[in-house]
Amino acid sequence: MRLMRSELTRFPLVKTLLKNRWPQLLVWFVMLAGFLFAILSGFFGTPVGNRNFGIVFVWIAWWAVLILVAVPFFGRGWCAVCPIPLPGEWLQRGAIMDPPGKKPRWFNLRWPNRLRNIWLQNLTFTLVALFSSVILTTPKVTAIVLSAMLFLAIGMSIVFERRTFCRYLCPVGGFIGLYAQAAPMELRVKDKQTCLACKDKPCYNGSPAGYGCPWDVFPGGLMKNTYCGLCMECLRTCPYDNIAINTRPFSADLAKPSTRMDEAFKAFIMLGAAMIYAGVFLGPWGGLKLAAYSVGSLAWFGYTAAFLAFTFGLLPALFLGAVWIGKALTKTTLALKKAFTAFATALVPLGLMFWVAFSLSFVLTNAAYILSSLSDPFGWGWNLFGTAAITWQPYLTPLLLPLQTLVLVGGLLWTGRTAQKAGLEVKISPVPVIVFSTVTTIAMLGLLL
Amino acid sequence: MSKKQWFFGFLVVLAGAVIVFAPLLVRAVPPTRRTFRVEASQFAYLPAVLQVNPGDLVTIELVSMDVVHGLYLDGYGVSVTADPGQTAHLTFTADRSGSFRFRCNVTCGALHPFMIGKLQVGPNLWLWRAIALTALAMLAILILHPSLPKAQAS
Ligand code: SF4
Ligand code: SF4
Ligand code: SF4
Ligand SMILES: [Cu+2]
Numbered sequence: 001m002r003l004m005r006s007e008l009t010r011f012p013l014v015k016t017l018l019k020n021r022w023p024q025l026l027v028w029f030v031m032l033a034g035f036l037f038a039i040l041s042g043f044f045g046t047p048v049g050n051r052n053f054g055i056v057f058v059w060i061a062w063w064a065v066l067i068l069v070a071v072p073f074f075g076r077g078w079c080a081v082c083p084i085p086l087p088g089e090w091l092q093r094g095a096i097m098d099p100p101g102k103k104p105r106w107f108n109l110r111w112p113n114r115l116r117n118i119w120l121q122n123l124t125f126t127l128v129a130l131f132s133s134v135i136l137t138t139p140k141v142t143a144i145v146l147s148a149m150l151f152l153a154i155g156m157s158i159v160f161e162r163r164t165f166c167r168y169l170c171p172v173g174g175f176i177g178l179y180a181q182a183a184p185m186e187l188r189v190k191d192k193q194t195c196l197a198c199k200d201k202p203c204y205n206g207s208p209a210g211y212g213c214p215w216d217v218f219p220g221g222l223m224k225n226t227y228c229g230l231c232m233e234c235l236r237t238c239p240y241d242n243i244a245i246n247t248r249p250f251s252a253d254l255a256k257p258s259t260r261m262d263e264a265f266k267a268f269i270m271l272g273a274a275m276i277y278a279g280v281f282l283g284p285w286g287g288l289k290l291a292a293y294s295v296g297s298l299a300w301f302g303y304t305a306a307f308l309a310f311t312f313g314l315l316p317a318l319f320l321g322a323v324w325i326g327k328a329l330t331k332t333t334l335a336l337k338k339a340f341t342a343f344a345t346a347l348v349p350l351g352l353m354f355w356v357a358f359s360l361s362f363v364l365t366n367a368a369y370i371l372s373s374l375s376d377p378f379g380w381g382w383n384l385f386g387t388a389a390i391t392w393q394p395y396l397t398p399l400l401l402p403l404q405t406l407v408l409v410g411g412l413l414w415t416g417r418t419a420q421k422a423g424l425e426v427k428i429s430p431v432p433v434i435v436f437s438t439v440t441t442i443a444m445l446g447l448l449l
Numbered sequence: 450m451s452k453k454q455w456f457f458g459f460l461v462v463l464a465g466a467v468i469v470f471a472p473l474l475v476r477a478v479p480p481t482r483r484t485f486r487v488e489a490s491q492f493a494y495l496p497a498v499l500q501v502n503p504g505d506l507v508t509i510e511l512v513s514m515d516v517v518h519g520l521y522l523d524g525y526g527v528s529v530t531a532d533p534g535q536t537a538h539l540t541f542t543a544d545r546s547g548s549f550r551f552r553c554n555v556t557c558g559a560l561h562p563f564m565i566g567k568l569q570v571g572p573n574l575w576l577w578r579a580i581a582l583t584a585l586a587m588l589a590i591l592i593l594h595p596s597l598p599k600a601q602a603s
Binding site: 048049050051133134137138280281282283284285286287289290293365366369392393394397398401402405408409412413416417420431434435438441442445446449 | 494495497521524526552554559560562573578579584587591594
């Protein structure tokens, strides 16, 4: 089924809701309150993870919404309401609502050119992933990680211009951006000619109507969703009403293969992490769980080495082999590196669907904790809504295996089509890459079913 | 899409339906009584994978080696709890085939939500069906969209 391209901002109500600062501010306040409450409960609530609001709301509720709904359907939609960069941004601007002042208030440095890529995000995600067993289960550690993100974002807002934390450091932002390419929603300019004729480019430079793109993106040049945070600022600043939010077919951005190695590796890290998580968290291997949990122990170093070897070594190496065979089959002169990054684009739907399949199980079996921790967020014996004592049980387990199968097989079909499009672009046979994707899908099935 | 492609697509869907729904003859093994001693400790069951045949009368002796642990069996909805050092019994007829996770249902520590084991009743047919479906998907992509313009190949 093809989702028709249609402009959502042509509806006056949608446009007003997005353009006006108040609705967004309201959502931001709610999100910020929830976020701060999660940190508080992490520090002061019960140390038992599945009884603590911070753990349950961040890693079960938020994660479920993010990976099952927000990312697949709205791309960077989460970033539009995310509370993490807000305090820093407000400080940077010296305002919450006011139109921009003339002078930058702080250092306002440019982010160094050498770091203008997502390698740092690859690193931060990998770090979080390596400690995930502890972060996911220990309220205090979750609270520390969340506060660290908040303060890093504040610090970076003071030192650098715009939202450098989001663009270059946020461990979540990297994969949201990668997978946002698959979403059936986009923010683009309506007419490029208008942008060419537009002198001051207020969407990038700012104007009394609003701030220049906080994500350091020039909306007139947007080709893919990856780095636009959907903050709606350009909708406010463009004097020619040239910004539109459109629905579009799924995976529209993937028709144009990536040329960047940092994005290619993001795809491998995500794919590998989903498979490792499926084994560690959902598998029956107790030793593996303990190894992942016992940070600093010999077993943990072994786990870390295996994690890194798999995501940064084995997976990319096998993939490179597949690309190489495809290249040999088609006798082209294209550099192997270019073919590698182009085909890595095809791993975007595969990885996304791996995460959906993993999270379905994780979320449905743990969803019961949401109700109980809502009534007793700190684990202090409260019962605010009468749901504190609700007995745990997994939900919808009979549907789980068929659903996961559907998601994974659908992901493979989607990846296959994407690989074929990439193959046409670079004129290399995609067949070996499709075989690679099939083998990884079967491995994932084996881990989940 | 051409008529041929539509027809082929239809065939693929049909083949998929056969793979998912075809009744498979599994050699029936006469049901027996089976007893497993399962040791529960933070955060694993030992043994973690139990294999039985459909119709077997299964008894799980859950022995807790450290703190209170439980065992909740997905799909069957039965559960049992064992106090430290104690043995608890759970008996049921394995009248549903397939692969079922069992999980600890007593908060027992940090990794409690991930304390998981697996009961396998008969062969894991669903896994084989899923693998066949995956292979079918791969073939469908390769045949439905012969991927390279022939002129470019060699
Ligand atoms: S990049 Fe990270 S911190 Fe920034 S808005 Fe997105 S999720 Fe929030
Ligand atoms: S302000 Fe509007 S017209 Fe001008 S460059 Fe930006 S999007 Fe284009
Ligand atoms: S200003 Fe426009 S292009 Fe920049 S992040 Fe916000 S919505 Fe995206
Ligand atoms: Cu337990």
